[in-house]
Amino acid sequence: MRVVDLAIKDLRQILRERQSAFFLLIMPVVFTLLFGFAFGGFGGGDDEDPRLPVGFLNQDAGTVSEDLVTLLAQSDVIRLVTDTMDVADLETQVKDGVTAAAVIVPAGYGQHMTAGELVPLTVIVDSGNASGITAQEEVTAAVTRLLSALQTAQVGMETAVSQNVISESDKPAYFETTLARAITAWAAPPIQVAVSQSGAVDESGTETAVSSDNAFAHSSPGMMAQFAIAGLITAAQILVLERKSGSLRRLLTTDMSRGSILLGHYLAMFVTILAQLFILILFGQLFLKLPYFQEPAATLLLTVASALFAASLGLLIGALAQSEEQAIIFSLVPMFVLAGLGGAWVPLEFTPEGFQRIAFFTPIAWMMDGFKDIIVRGLGLEAVLLATAVLIIYAIIFWGLAAWRFRFE
Amino acid sequence: MGEYAVEVHDLHKDFGEVYAVKGVSFNVQRGEIFSLLGPNGAGKSTTISMLACLQRPSQGDALVMGHSVTAVPQQAKAALGIVPQEIALYDDLSARENLDFWGKMYGLRGAALQKQVDDVLELIGLTDRQKGRIGKFSGGMKRRVNIGAALLHKPDIIIMDEPTVGIDPQSRRHILDGVKALNQQGMTVLYTTHYMEEAQELSDHIAIMDQGEIIALGTHGELVRIVGEQDRIDLRINAPSELVMAHWQEVPGVSQVTADDGLISLLADDSNVVLPRLFEVATAVNVRITSVEIQEPNLETVFLHLTGRALRD
Ligand SMILES: Nc1ncnc2c1ncn2[C@@H]1O[C@H](COP(=O)(O)OP(=O)(O)OP(=O)(O)O)[C@@H](O)[C@H]1O
Ligand SMILES: [Mg+2]
Numbered sequence: 001m002r003v004v005d006l007a008i009k010d011l012r013q014i015l016r017e018r019q020s021a022f023f024l025l026i027m028p029v030v031f032t033l034l035f036g037f038a039f040g041g042f043g044g045g046d047d048e049d050p051r052l053p054v055g056f057l058n059q060d061a062g063t064v065s066e067d068l069v070t071l072l073a074q075s076d077v078i079r080l081v082t083d084t085m086d087v088a089d090l091e092t093q094v095k096d097g098v099t100a101a102a103v104i105v106p107a108g109y110g111q112h113m114t115a116g117e118l119v120p121l122t123v124i125v126d127s128g129n130a131s132g133i134t135a136q137e138e139v140t141a142a143v144t145r146l147l148s149a150l151q152t153a154q155v156g157m158e159t160a161v162s163q164n165v166i167s168e169s170d171k172p173a174y175f176e177t178t179l180a181r182a183i184t185a186w187a188a189p190p191i192q193v194a195v196s197q198s199g200a201v202d203e204s205g206t207e208t209a210v211s212s213d214n215a216f217a218h219s220s221p222g223m224m225a226q227f228a229i230a231g232l233i234t235a236a237q238i239l240v241l242e243r244k245s246g247s248l249r250r251l252l253t254t255d256m257s258r259g260s261i262l263l264g265h266y267l268a269m270f271v272t273i274l275a276q277l278f279i280l281i282l283f284g285q286l287f288l289k290l291p292y293f294q295e296p297a298a299t300l301l302l303t304v305a306s307a308l309f310a311a312s313l314g315l316l317i318g319a320l321a322q323s324e325e326q327a328i329i330f331s332l333v334p335m336f337v338l339a340g341l342g343g344a345w346v347p348l349e350f351t352p353e354g355f356q357r358i359a360f361f362t363p364i365a366w367m368m369d370g371f372k373d374i375i376v377r378g379l380g381l382e383a384v385l386l387a388t389a390v391l392i393i394y395a396i397i398f399w400g401l402a403a404w405r406f407r408f409e
Numbered sequence: 410m411g412e413y414a415v416e417v418h419d420l421h422k423d424f425g426e427v428y429a430v431k432g433v434s435f436n437v438q439r440g441e442i443f444s445l446l447g448p449n450g451a452g453k454s455t456t457i458s459m460l461a462c463l464q465r466p467s468q469g470d471a472l473v474m475g476h477s478v479t480a481v482p483q484q485a486k487a488a489l490g491i492v493p494q495e496i497a498l499y500d501d502l503s504a505r506e507n508l509d510f511w512g513k514m515y516g517l518r519g520a521a522l523q524k525q526v527d528d529v530l531e532l533i534g535l536t537d538r539q540k541g542r543i544g545k546f547s548g549g550m551k552r553r554v555n556i557g558a559a560l561l562h563k564p565d566i567i568i569m570d571e572p573t574v575g576i577d578p579q580s581r582r583h584i585l586d587g588v589k590a591l592n593q594q595g596m597t598v599l600y601t602t603h604y605m606e607e608a609q610e611l612s613d614h615i616a617i618m619d620q621g622e623i624i625a626l627g628t629h630g631e632l633v634r635i636v637g638e639q640d641r642i643d644l645r646i647n648a649p650s651e652l653v654m655a656h657w658q659e660v661p662g663v664s665q666v667t668a669d670d671g672l673i674s675l676l677a678d679d680s681n682v683v684l685p686r687l688f689e690v691a692t693a694v695n696v697r698i699t700s701v702e703i704q705e706p707n708l709e710t711v712f713l714h715l716t717g718r719a720l721r722d
Contacts, residue, residue: 005513009499016501246497250558253461253491254514255483 002256006264007271013238014272020234024276028227029283035219035345036288054135055090055102055124056080063176064110067149067183071142072103078138094124094132101125101135113150114175130349149182214375216288221371222344224280225364228306229335231276232314235269236327239318248408262403265318269311277303284375292371295380302370302384305391309363312398319406338364363394414439414474414566414597415460421468422455429455431621432469437566437599437614442592444608445601446708447618448720453601454494456618457570460599461491474565490559494570496551497558500544504535504554507543508561515562522561529557532590534583549580556584566597573607585611605708605720617712624715633706636714639664640680641704644673644687647697656690669719676714 014020056072058065072080081099084090090102104122112119123139125132156178160166166174242248251261281299284290292299313334321327339345342364348356359365370387373379415437422430430452437443445453458464460471462482470477476484498507508529512522530536533553543551556572569588573581588611592598602608608615609629617625617632625632646653654673658666662683665676677683680703691698704710712720 002514002516005510009502009510012506013499013501242499245499246493246495247499249463250491250493250497250511251514252463253486253489254511255486255516256514 003260003264003267006251006256006261007267010235010238010265010268011271014234014268017234017238020231020272023227023233024231024272025279027230028223028276028280031226032216032219032223032280032284032288035222036216051075051077051079052100052131052135053081053098054078054139055084055093055099056082056105057085057087057090057102058082058105059107060105060109061107062110063179064113064146064150065105067179068105068142068146070183071145072139075138075142078135091124094126097126097129100129100131101139103139113146114154116154118147146183149179152182153179214288214290216284217290217372217376218347220280220284220288220290221368221375222339224277224284224371225306225342225367226335226339226344227280228273228277228310228367229313229338230331231273232269232310232317233328233331235265235272235314236318236321236331237324239265239315240321240324240327243407243409244323246409252408258406258408259403261408262315262406266311266315266399269314270307273310273314274303274307277307290375291378292375294378295374298374298379298381298384299371301381301388302367302374302391305370305388305395306367308395309367309391309398312395312402316398316402316405319402338362341365343368363391366390412439413437413472414441415443415599416472417456417460417469418471419469420456420459420466420471422452422459422464423467428621430459430466433618433621433623434469435616435623435626437597439597440592440595441613442588442598442600442611444612444615445599445618446603446605446608446615446712446720447601448603448718450620451603451618452621453618454570457491457568457599457601460485460568461489462486488565490562490564490567492556492559492567492569492572494574496543496555498543498551498554501542503540503542504546504550505530505539507554508557511558512561517561525561525563529560532560532587533557547577547580549576549583552576552580552584553587556587560591564596566599567591568599570601571603572600573602573604603720605712609708615708617708617715619712619716625711629708632708632711636676636706636710637678639676639678639706639710639714641706641710641713642675642677642680642684642687643700643702643704644675644698645671645700646673646691647699650694650696653691653694653696656694657687660686660690662686665714665717667713667717667719674713674719676710 054072056069058069069080072078078100080103084093087104090099090104093099094102102124104124106119106122109119109121121139121143123136125136153175157166157171157175160174161168161171248261252258281292281303285292314331317327317330321330341359342362343351343359344364348359348365348368351359366387370384370391373383373387377383413436417433417435420430420433421428433452433456435443445456447453455464459466460473460478462478462485466479470479472478473485474488476488478485499510502510505526508526509522512525517525527536530539533556535550535553535557538546538550543554546554552572556569559567559569573584576584585607588598588600598611600607600611612629614626614628615632616623625635649671654666654668657663657673657675660683662678663675664678667674675683675687684701688698709720712718
């Protein structure tokens, strides 16, 4: 009971401090938005269309290439961006990640294809980008459909001619009609290919490459992880001041044990971070349309584990810092190091394998991985169990260090 | 349970090379005000820390209401209210919130807690200012809340470590009167100070502490009698002179000559007899006396007599 009273006292102090709101909520929200827009990659503001953008340049004229456009437009995976007429620009857009890939239809494409000669489309992809490969596969699929439609039309036409159903002069018109019918048939393909995630696993298998349609799918969990650490600055400062003023010593003159004093402070930090994460998750769900609530149990478990970990780090900071300034430094340094290494800023799937291996020594990487399992990969409770376990182990380690280094005066 | 509220047996405390307390023994009777008087670094706070079970004695033991601070610290603690030397409060909480919190830490709850907080606010004279944040209070007001926080659980004994340091005379008066009032209600008070006037005014018994040891213990009257009927003469001279001090030491009736920061203090049997001789000697060695002050015997004199040093900082 007294542990709770102590925690309530801490929380009252935390709430009274104006900087708390700044570190706990304002900064993470601002940075989530900033990072989201900066690294959001594809189509920043275009939340409505979740498909990968693919640059498209049609240098051909005629119905066949238009049919190809029709087929590509049916895709659930890609959408065509046709605002560029310049090949160099298309390449730049792919390189910069503005588009996942680019497709150029060469002049005479339709004529050759109709004549039964295969002409390759030019597809520009960034080999390091998994989305590019996904887009390429989709284009290939569309071309395959186009080819079979062409064949269907060809066979249909030749049959018609041989049976004298149509005259030689009607051939082109008949071909076009048959082709159009074949293409339309593809709109309801006999086999439905369900694409639940626009992701693919890269060869090394260390990290699932993910390209979410939502620009904030990375920055939201990233800034949550980062500011769960910075959020404890006030709480750690309160501990430092308590020690400095002699209140901590005075607490020992009551019959509160050392353990319950630590527990009380830990409880306050835990509740603070838990509340912070819940508000940020709510913000992510409601305003950024991130599906945190899709798997409520997984989100809850991971949030609690994250708060347990962050609070134990806060306790350690409060144990080590001798002054209020040190409390800030001791919070910000691990915040930058852990957030940077742990992939809170740059998605780990874009980093070399060696870096990823180091990253997973940080609790942040696990926290990020867990949240992305939920909001990007659409996975549930089972997927976040490992991340939860790792975070709890970190919590125990930091608790041990804090209890060991804690000084009451 | 014995007749004493606090019994201290041969307490020692060393911090590595620093011997802060070197074998201290004293008894505090129930219902009395007992003062530990000593200069900075004498070991007063360290002694109190051991009584409050904050530090373990290197050697020796103490009983608080019969409970050993080493064997059953929880029971010893429960009988004590500790007023620390520093203002051990939360600046960003109000006076009432502070008292409320400390009351809870002492195990009070609900209506009993609220009543105690009200009573203590009344006692320290801050009922009107209870909603004000401690950080905005004057030094004297903070000191009063600091004391109040130790009274909430109605301890048998209150231990106050220099509760009047750095405050205005009016607040000091308020606190000294408060201490007496508490004592009249039956609370035993163990008070530490380096102001001899406070020890003199408040205490039934006084232990004079210096460099980790108790060098004298008794009632004010008993202590003053240590120096007999001696007067203390404080003199200033125009230029520092070892010679004149050596000669003064030879004057019949002078028992001690000490110099401290330009002020020369003598202990003399009868200042009326000794003073003319002091002037004669000074004239003989060409030293001018620029000021003279004669003091009746007091605790200051006792400290000077016992240690050769002045009590004040
Ligand atoms: N934790 C500690 N570590 C090392 N030395 C200490 C420690 N605490 C106290 N001391 C030393 O012990 C001696 C006695 O200190 P203490 O605080 O008990 O004196 P005090 O009589 O309360 O003085 P003051 O009037 O300044 O409060 C001092 O020399 C002090 O430097
Ligand atoms: Mg002291």
